[in-house]
Amino acid sequence: MSVDAAREKFQAYLGTKGLRVTSQRLAIFDAAFAQTEHFTAEQLLDHARAIDDSVSRATVYRTLPIMTESALLREVDIGRGEKFYLPATNNTQVAQVVCVDCDRIFEISAPFMEWYGSTVSSKLGLKPVSQRLQVSAQCIAFHERRRCPNRTK
Amino acid sequence: MSVDAAREKFQAYLGTKGLRVTSQRLAIFDAAFAQTEHFTAEQLLDHARAIDDSVSRATVYRTLPIMTESALLREVDIGRGEKFYLPATNNTQVAQVVCVDCDRIFEISAPFMEWYGSTVSSKLGLKPVSQRLQVSAQCIAFHERRRCPNRTK
DNA sequence: ATATGTGCAAATCCTTTGCACGTGC
């Protein structure tokens, strides 16, 4: 989905929910869809402010749920205090591999995850809503040098 | 492993690490191993204080990492703000199914998880450290009544 | 016109930490 198509989807979603299209929400949207990596709320605030410096932290936090509910963003919680976000693709069956050396998050297709959720839930008399699979891992070759080849900073 | 064996393991672990056996640590240990369900730090504090009312919140938070490092407790983070703990079994390949209606956490054996972690990590040139698989699910039969058959409270 | 949205700062929640006193070894 192109950024333009996504932006239209965002505006359409706001309309159907009786929510308004504001300059701040558009700035936050544009900032989010300019990202190529996972980002935090704080990073999103910085980028959104570069577009529209009236954007506040509160509005970022209020807009993120709207963008995840409308399936424009996917939220990734790897148990690190802060949550990460990513422009959503149509594939929701995705696992994360987190490098403990560089903290980078790799998204990996995990097509069996949904099957597993159904199998296990039905045994308990439950209906699966979502599932997450996360692997923590460390660099092999570079571990002794205390440096990760994936590290960018 | 019996509670007595676990308590000895705890004391042995403290010894090898140059840590001391204190009445507070023992009270926290006993409180933890008296639990049959997942518990939070706050709940553990309550139960530990019933055994030894000098136990403080700080000591609970300082003791929990010791008990997880020594593999006596397993920490379960389901992305709910607070972490849950459980006396550890020898099976670490366990997934969680969380009922969104009653918040109850079910532990399910997931023997393939480790295999998956290795497979995916090695493709990225990483060495798997740990993995977690969690399914959110809702009650089928009782959902319309807004009540969960698993709910205890 | 008015229901929604906004920025600000204070509040919240779980967890961690500095410090002076207490205690196992």
Next chain:
DNA sequence: GCACGTGCAAAGGATTTGCACATAT
């Protein structure tokens, strides 16, 4: 004795919220 442990209260970091003002529809 002294290193390690403790309780208390304050600090911490991410997120949420109350309020008065602003604005999209």
